Amino acid sequence: MKQRFLNDTNLLLVFSAAILLMPIWLSPLGAAYPDLLQKFAIYGIFAIGFNILFGLTGYLSFGHAAFLGVGSYAAVWSFKLFTMNVVPAVFFGVIFAGLLAFLIGYISLRRSGIYFSILTLAFAQMSYNLAYSVLTPITNGETGLQLTINDPRWIDSMYITVEEGLPSTNLFGLKMSGYPGFYFCAILLIVCFFISLRIFRSPFGLMLRGIKSNQNRMNYTGLNTKPYMLSAFVISGMFAGLAGSLLAVTDPLAGAERMQWTASGEVVLMTILGGVGTLIGPMLGAGLIKYFENIFSSFNKNLLHEVFSFLPDGVEDVVVQVVSLFVGGGWHLTLGLLFMIVVIFLPGGIVEGFQKFGGVFGYGKNKNSDSSPQNQAAE
Amino acid sequence: MEKTKTPILLHKTKQLSEGRHMExxxxxxxxxxxxxxxxxxxxxxxxxxxxxxxxxxxxxxxxxxxxxxxxxxxxxxxxxxxxxxxxxxxxxKKPHEIAQIGVARVFQTPEIFPELSLLDNVMLPALSKRDGSFRFNPHLAMRNQNEIRDEAEHILGDVGLKEQMGMVAGSLSRGDKRRLELSMCLILHPRLLLxxxxxxxxxRHDTNATIDLLKKIKERGMxxxxxxxxxxxxxxxxxxxxxxxxxxxxxxxxxxxxxxxxxxxxxxxxxxxx
CATH class of the missing domain: 3.40.50.300 (P-loop containing nucleotide triphosphate hydrolases)
Incomplete structure (x- = not known):
């Protein structure tokens, strides 16, 4: 027990250090600018939350983008109606996502397997279409919900003198753009990671894993699995809502496209790429996908010519032609290949890759994972 | 519902000693x-x-x-x-409600948690019995986890699986899976075991071992x-x-x-x- 507790503490410390120092160690990779770092942290929260549902219970939700979207809308409305302070925005984002998750989860969890996935997908697409058309008074349809100068901001208008132009989001005066924004997201990410760690180690987490392994047996030992599943679903929806509200905190607008199925699919990819059911896997997957999306997609032919300029001219042209298929607009191709490689050779995701890599050098594995490498929730 | 802390299989037939067990x-x-x-x-x-x-x-x-x-x-x-x-x-009644009343069942094909360790396999039923309908209080839930762990280890010792308790249950032999399932039922302290x-x-020798095990349970008056x-x-x-x-x-x-x-x-x- 003591040993494991120390390991968890160390894991948390290492994780926190890695996240907080991202501006430093990511700069050689060209990713150390606040906009992208914020995305790493936000989608990390999204994926960690998704993993609580998918990794522990094995229920694959294809509709988590709905909660992301609701979190964003709730946060922007909080900016519009109450205050530009981010605390209420985050609070409302989490609460509304939780309520929607309760509703969708209550109905979808009546089925399992592919039917559950389809139900959640249907609900998310329904939310998307509602946000896009019917609910235009609330969501502002295809334009997206934005701040305007005429917003009431009741609380702010009582205490703060109105400035010229659009106010920016702030945490008690500290502007939430750039690095302060990143650190706000990063701290919430660390809190979320800690919560997820506690859930993984708790009896609740063990029960969820029992449900994944053999739901029938859980029933016959006296557990009513429904409320446990539902609370896992709601928790994971609230994580998504938090991520959504943070998207609005760092950039105060919300559009329906955030709810589209591609966004739901993206978080599934992140989780599988990093390692389903592992603690840090989803974070790795989220970082990797966002890195690809932002860095790989910005490579163009000129840059490639520079990189490969050491090659003879004829060869250089051919190489650049081939490589350019995989970067720039074609970054999805690279991601797809990577995804295939991971799923075929490393079903446990990148985390499993690290474990194997560590195993080659004879360290990195603890005693527990020797007997059950597939299932250890730890690194 | 409170149960004694007596070692499970050595629990003698107190309930039976009332003398009116014929009817x-x-x-x-x-x-x-x-x-x-x-x-x-x-x-x-x-x-x-x-x-x-x-x-x-x-x-x-x-x-x-x-x-x-x-x-x-x-x-x-x-x-x-x-x-x-x-x-x-x-x-x-629903299966989980019947289980809460104290009816446990060993299935024809062992129903265990193949991906989890033996220890987790035995701890889970104890947790589900305790938190059956729904309880979500992390502090309370963690409190007597060590107790449950001790009892699970004890029961695994009784059925002779203690050495393997870190192993993944799916890798056990069929006979061992049955013994594991039996210990998962025993930790529920059922009043009726099916x-x-x-x-x-x-x-044959596994059968005899199982008979001996069931005879030991018989002494508990279940x-x-x-x-x-x-x-x-x-x-x-x-x-x-x-x-x-x-x-x-x-x-x-x-x-x-x-x-x-x-x-x-x-x-x-x-x-x-x-």
Missing amino acids: NLVLHLDNIQKSFGGLRALADVNLHVEEGKTHAIIGPNGAGKSTLLNVCVGRLKPDSGKVTFDGEELTG LDEPTAGMA TKIIIEHDMHVVFSLADKVSVLARGKIIASGLPEEVREDPLVKEAYLGTAQE
């Missing part, structure tokens, strides 16, 4: 009928089981033995009739229903035997009586017309 019927199955489409699996079953006794149900294949157990644990709802255990009606062919497919084909097992364990054939109980009594019953011989061996 202490605890499980009643009254006029149970169940059909699947046109097939009448249970025609009209009446069965009464005494508290603290081991009641064996034997019968040819397809006689409805497993259906009977499924009716008891709430997996199937009977078409008519009712099941009562210790004054509480079980018919119409065993569906606990030795099917086992080698009521048991055991379905079995192996007569050696039946006669080593059962206090009473009922014979089920074509959805009906055709004989019931002490093992020796049942063995000599002509109806039973007919059901097992068939008659000339067949």
Whole structure:
């Protein structure tokens, strides 16, 4: 027990250090600018939350983008109606996502397997279409919900003198753009990671894993699995809502496209790429996908010519032609290949890759994972 | 619901020492009928089981033995009739509610958590029994986890699986899986234990080990229903035997009586017309 507790503490410390120092160690990779770092942290929260549902219970939700979207809308409305302070925005984002998750989860969890996935997908697409058309008074349809100068901001208008132009989001005066924004997201990410760690180690987490392994047996030992599943679903929806509200905190607008199925699919990819059911896997997957999306997609032919300029001219042209298929607009191709490689050779995701890599050098594995490498929730 | 901390298998038969155990019927199955489409699996079953006794149900294949157990644990709802255990009606209740009342079941094919460690396998039922309907208080939930862990280790020791407790359950042999499932039921401290062919497919020495294990449990005064084909097992364990054939109980009594019953011989061996 003591040993494991120390390991968890160390894991948390290492994780926190890695996240907080991202501006430093990511700069050689060209990713150390606040906009992208914020995305790493936000989608990390999204994926960690998704993993609580998918990794522990094995229920694959294809509709988590709905909660992301609701979190964003709730946060922007909080900016519009109450205050530009981010605390209420985050609070409302989490609460509304939780309520929607309760509703969708209550109905979808009546089925399992592919039917559950389809139900959640249907609900998310329904939310998307509602946000896009019917609910235009609330969501502002295809334009997206934005701040305007005429917003009431009741609380702010009582205490703060109105400035010229659009106010920016702030945490008690500290502007939430750039690095302060990143650190706000990063701290919430660390809190979320800690919560997820506690859930993984708790009896609740063990029960969820029992449900994944053999739901029938859980029933016959006296557990009513429904409320446990539902609370896992709601928790994971609230994580998504938090991520959504943070998207609005760092950039105060919300559009329906955030709810589209591609966004739901993206978080599934992140989780599988990093390692389903592992603690840090989803974070790795989220970082990797966002890195690809932002860095790989910005490579163009000129840059490639520079990189490969050491090659003879004829060869250089051919190489650049081939490589350019995989970067720039074609970054999805690279991601797809990577995804295939991971799923075929490393079903446990990148985390499993690290474990194997560590195993080659004879360290990195603890005693527990020797007997059950597939299932250890730890690194 | 509070249970003593006595080591589980050494718990002597305190409940039985009241002296009135002859008429202490605890499980009643009254006029149970169940059909699947046109097939009448249970025609009209009446069965009464005494508290603290081991009641064996034997019968040819397809006689409805497993259906009977499924009716008891709430997996199937009977078409008519009712099941009562210790004054509480079980018919119409959900499996987890029946389990909370104190009915545990060992399945014909072991129902375990193949991806989890043996220790987790045994701890989980204890946790589900404790937090059955729903409890979400992290502080409370963590509090007596060590106690549960100790008890799980103890029970694994009793069934002889303690050395392997870090292993993944899916990698066990079939006989060990059954013993694991049995320990998962024992940690629930059930008042009624249903065993569906606990030795099917086992080698002789595994069968004997299981018999010894079940005999040890017998000393605890838990009521048991055991379905079995192996007569050696039946006669080593059962206090009473009922014979089920074509959805009906055709004989019931002490093992020796049942063995000599002509109806039973007919059901097992068939008659000339067949």
